Amino acid sequence: MAAANGVHGVRVGVIGGGQLARMMIPAAIELGVDLRVLAEAEGMSAAIAADRVGDYTDTATVLEFAREVDVVTFDHEHVPQDVLRALVDAGVPVHPGPDALRVAQDKLVMRERLSELGLPVPDWARVETVADLDDFIADHGGVAVVKTPRGGYDGKGVRVVRSAAEVAEWFATIAEDGGAGALLVEELVDFRRELAQLVARRPSGEVVAWPLVETVQVGGVCSEVIAPAPRSAGRLADVAADVAITIAEGLGVTGVLAVELFETSDERILVNELAMRPHNSGHWSMDGSTTGQFEQHLRAVLDLPLGATGSRDDWSVMVNVLGGPAEGSLTDRYAAALADHPTVKVHNYGKAPRPGRKIGHVTATGDDLDAVVYEARAAAAFFQD
Amino acid sequence: MAAANGVHGVRVGVIGGGQLARMMIPAAIELGVDLRVLAEAEGMSAAIAADRVGDYTDTATVLEFAREVDVVTFDHEHVPQDVLRALVDAGVPVHPGPDALRVAQDKLVMRERLSELGLPVPDWARVETVADLDDFIADHGGVAVVKTPRGGYDGKGVRVVRSAAEVAEWFATIAEDGGAGALLVEELVDFRRELAQLVARRPSGEVVAWPLVETVQVGGVCSEVIAPAPRSAGRLADVAADVAITIAEGLGVTGVLAVELFETSDERILVNELAMRPHNSGHWSMDGSTTGQFEQHLRAVLDLPLGATGSRDDWSVMVNVLGGPAEGSLTDRYAAALADHPTVKVHNYGKAPRPGRKIGHVTATGDDLDAVVYEARAAAAFFQD
Numbered sequence: 001m002a003a004a005n006g007v008h009g010v011r012v013g014v015i016g017g018g019q020l021a022r023m024m025i026p027a028a029i030e031l032g033v034d035l036r037v038l039a040e041a042e043g044m045s046a047a048i049a050a051d052r053v054g055d056y057t058d059t060a061t062v063l064e065f066a067r068e069v070d071v072v073t074f075d076h077e078h079v080p081q082d083v084l085r086a087l088v089d090a091g092v093p094v095h096p097g098p099d100a101l102r103v104a105q106d107k108l109v110m111r112e113r114l115s116e117l118g119l120p121v122p123d124w125a126r127v128e129t130v131a132d133l134d135d136f137i138a139d140h141g142g143v144a145v146v147k148t149p150r151g152g153y154d155g156k157g158v159r160v161v162r163s164a165a166e167v168a169e170w171f172a173t174i175a176e177d178g179g180a181g182a183l184l185v186e187e188l189v190d191f192r193r194e195l196a197q198l199v200a201r202r203p204s205g206e207v208v209a210w211p212l213v214e215t216v217q218v219g220g221v222c223s224e225v226i227a228p229a230p231r232s233a234g235r236l237a238d239v240a241a242d243v244a245i246t247i248a249e250g251l252g253v254t255g256v257l258a259v260e261l262f263e264t265s266d267e268r269i270l271v272n273e274l275a276m277r278p279h280n281s282g283h284w285s286m287d288g289s290t291t292g293q294f295e296q297h298l299r300a301v302l303d304l305p306l307g308a309t310g311s312r313d314d315w316s317v318m319v320n321v322l323g324g325p326a327e328g329s330l331t332d333r334y335a336a337a338l339a340d341h342p343t344v345k346v347h348n349y350g351k352a353p354r355p356g357r358k359i360g361h362v363t364a365t366g367d368d369l370d371a372v373v374y375e376a377r378a379a380a381a382f383f384q385d
Numbered sequence: 386m387a388a389a390n391g392v393h394g395v396r397v398g399v400i401g402g403g404q405l406a407r408m409m410i411p412a413a414i415e416l417g418v419d420l421r422v423l424a425e426a427e428g429m430s431a432a433i434a435a436d437r438v439g440d441y442t443d444t445a446t447v448l449e450f451a452r453e454v455d456v457v458t459f460d461h462e463h464v465p466q467d468v469l470r471a472l473v474d475a476g477v478p479v480h481p482g483p484d485a486l487r488v489a490q491d492k493l494v495m496r497e498r499l500s501e502l503g504l505p506v507p508d509w510a511r512v513e514t515v516a517d518l519d520d521f522i523a524d525h526g527g528v529a530v531v532k533t534p535r536g537g538y539d540g541k542g543v544r545v546v547r548s549a550a551e552v553a554e555w556f557a558t559i560a561e562d563g564g565a566g567a568l569l570v571e572e573l574v575d576f577r578r579e580l581a582q583l584v585a586r587r588p589s590g591e592v593v594a595w596p597l598v599e600t601v602q603v604g605g606v607c608s609e610v611i612a613p614a615p616r617s618a619g620r621l622a623d624v625a626a627d628v629a630i631t632i633a634e635g636l637g638v639t640g641v642l643a644v645e646l647f648e649t650s651d652e653r654i655l656v657n658e659l660a661m662r663p664h665n666s667g668h669w670s671m672d673g674s675t676t677g678q679f680e681q682h683l684r685a686v687l688d689l690p691l692g693a694t695g696s697r698d699d700w701s702v703m704v705n706v707l708g709g710p711a712e713g714s715l716t717d718r719y720a721a722a723l724a725d726h727p728t729v730k731v732h733n734y735g736k737a738p739r740p741g742r743k744i745g746h747v748t749a750t751g752d753d754l755d756a757v758v759y760e761a762r763a764a765a766a767f768f769q770d
Contacts, residue, residue, distance in 0.1 A: 025411070
C-alpha cells in the first residue's frame with residue numbers, strides 16, 4: 001500500500017498495527033525512515049503504513065514480511081518464540097530479540113529473571129495447585145494477587161483473591177495456555193502510588209532514561225500520567241532509573257522498555273510489570289520530552305545514537321481517552337475541545353469508540369502542575385460522555 | 386494506496402506531493418485526519434499518503450481527486466485559476482480559495498492588492514517595455530529588482546538589474562506566460578535584515594500569529610530561521626503581526642499565510658513576498674511552538690479552532706539542509722550527527738540529494754541564542770559535504 005518513503009532510507013518493519021505502530025509513523029516520516037507494518041487486519045490504527053495484513057503467528061507470513069525490511073520490531077509482545085527464532089535464524093535483526101521478549105511474554109519467567117538480577121520485586125511464587133496457592137495466601141495475610149503467566153494486559157489475567165477457589169477456572173486452563181501448568185501469585189503490595197520508568201537501549205549498548213513518571217490506573221487500565229512524578233527528585237528517581245537500566249542491560253532489551261513500579265508505603269520501589277516497546281506511560285514524551293518514545297524506539301532499533309530525554313516543560317500530564325463518545329467520533333468533539341484548550345495536544349488513534357477502549361490521549365504541559373492537570377483532564381473530558 | 390486512516394474521520398486533500406504535503410502527514414495522523422495527496426509523480430516526498438498521481442492542471446483529474454475529500458488544500462500555489470474555479474463551482478471547499486491564491490500566483494496582482502490595502506511595500510511598477518523599465522531604474526538610483534509575475538520561487542524569476550537590457554529575454558517571453566505582458570519592477574530595498582511573519586486564519590474568521598522570525602537567505606534561498614527575531618519585541622513584532630493579519634483578512638486567506646518582510650535600514654517594515662501555505666520560515670514551529678504550522682494548517686482548512694502559537698523555548702533556530710551529501714543519503718550521516726547533537730530534531734524530506742535542493746532541515750531550541758545557533762548549524766553541517 002504505502003510507497004517507498006525515504007530515498008535510500010532504512011526500512012523498519014513493525015509487527016502489529018495498533019496505536020503504538022501508528023504513533024511510530026510520524027516519527028518515521030520526520031526521520032525519513034521507511035516504516036512498514038504487518039497488521040492483523042484491514043483498517044487498523046496504523047493502516048496508513050500497513051503494507052501487509054497477515055497472521056503474526058505464522059512463520060512464513062512473518063519471514064516474507066521481514067524480507068523487505070532492515071530490522072523488525074513490534075507493536076506488541078505476542079509474537080510466538082518459534083516465529084521470533086525463525087527470524088533470527090534467517091539473519092533478520094529483531095529488536096527486542098527473542099530472549100528479551102520471552103521475559104515480557106511470561107510473567108513467571110519475568111519474576112524469575114528479575115529475582116536473579118537481584119531487583120526488588122513483590123514476594124511471589126509459582127503455584128501449580130490450589131493447595132499451593134492457599135498456602136501462599138495464608139502466608140501473606142489472607143490475600144494475594146494471582147496472574148496468568150501469559151496473555152494478560154490492561155488488568156486482564158490479574159485477580160486479587162482471598163481463596164484459591166476464586167481462580168479455580170484458571171487452574172483448569174493453565175495446562176493448555178503455554179504457561180507450563182502454573183500460575184504466578186504475588187503479595188498484594190501496600191503501595192502509595194504507581195510509577196513507571198521508561199528507558200531506551202540500542203544494540204551497541206547506549207542506554208538513556210526519561211524522567212520517572214507517576215501513573216494513575218483505574219480498573220487496571222492506565223488513566224493518567226504525570227511527568228515527572230511529583231516528589232520524586234533525588235533518591236526515588238535515581239533508584240528507579242537504576243532499576244530500569246539494570247533490567248534493560250540484564251535482559252538485553254533493545255528499543256524502548258517501560259518498567260511499571262510500585263512505590264510502597266514504606267518507601268521502597270518494587271517492579272510490577274515490564275513492557276518491551278513504547279508504552280502508555282511514555283506517551284507524554286511525544287509532546288513533553290526533547291525526544292518522544294516513538295522516535296527513540298526507531299533510533300534504538302536502528303542502532304542510531306539516542307536522543308535527549310529531558311522534559312521540555314516543568315510538568316507534562318497525559319490523560320487517556322478511554323471509550324470515547326457514545327455516538328460519533330473523536331473529531332466530532334474537536335470544535336468544542338480545541339476552542340477551550342488551545343495549548344493541549346490531541347492524539348487520535350483512528351479507532352472506533354467502544355467502552356473501555358483506548359482511542360486517544362491528550363497531553364498538556366506547563367510550569368504549574370495544578371493547571372496542567374486541570375487542562376489535560378478538562379480537554380480529555382470533551383471526548384467522553 | 387493509503388487506506389482510510391481515521392474512523393469517521395475528516396478527509397483533507399492536498400494537491401502536490403512535495404515536502405510541505407509530507408510534513409502535513411504526521412500532524413494528520415496525530416489528529417486522526419485522513420490526508421490524501423494528489424502527487425505530481427510517483428515516489429515524491431509525500432508518497433506515503435499519495436492516493437493518486439496526476440496532473441494538477443487538469444480539471445477532470447483534480448475534480449475526481451476532490452470527490453473523495455472534505456476539503457482541498459495545497460502543497461504549492463500553482464494550481465491554475467480555472468481548475469480552482471471548477472472546484473468551487475462543484476461545491477468543494479478550497480482553502481485558500483481562488484481569489485486569495487490569485488494574489489499569491491501573480492506578483493503584479495499581489496503588489497496591486499497590497500497597495501490597495503494600504504500596506505507598506507517597496508516602490509514598484511508594472512512595466513511593459515524596455516523604456517518603462519529604464520525609466521524606473523533611472524528614477525531609483527540606477528538599480529532595480531525585476532521579477533516575472535508568475536512562476537518564480539527560491540530566487541528564480543528575480544533579478545537585480547542596472548539596465549533593462551539585462552532582462553531583455555524576459556520581455557520577449559512575458560506575452561506568452563500568462564503574466565499579461567508585463568513585468569514587475571521594484572526598488573532595490575536597502576534592508577537591514579529579512580523577517581517573516583507567519584499567521585493562520587480559518588474560514589470563520591479566527592486568526593492567530595506566531596512570533597516574528599528572522600530569515601537568512603543565501604542566493605535567494607532560505608538558509609536559516611531564528612525564532613523569535615532577535616531585537617524584535619515590542620513595536621517591530623506588533624507592526625509585523627498587524628501587517629500579516631491585515632493581509633490574511635484583507636485577501637480572505639484561509640490556512641497558513643507567510644509574509645516575507647524587509648526591515649529597512651531606516652527601521653520600516655516592507656512586505657516582500659507572500660506564501661499562502663505552510664512555509665520554510667515556519668518549519669521551526671514544528672519543534673519550537675506549541676502548535677506547529679502543519680497541524681495549524683490542517684486545523685485552519687477544516688475550520689477548527691486554532692492552536693496556541695507561543696514559543697516553547699526562548700529561542701528556536703532552523704537550518705535548512707540544502708543539497709545534502711555528494712554521495713549517499715541523509716540517513717548515512719545520522720550516526721555521526723545524532724551522536725554529537727542529541728537535542729537537535731532532524732527532518733528528512735525523503736528526497737534524493739542534489740545541489741541546492743531542499744532535502745531536510747534541523748531545528749535546535751533552548752535559552753541561549755548563541756548556543757542554539759551553534760547547535761543547529763553544527764548539526765546541519767553533518768549533512769553537507
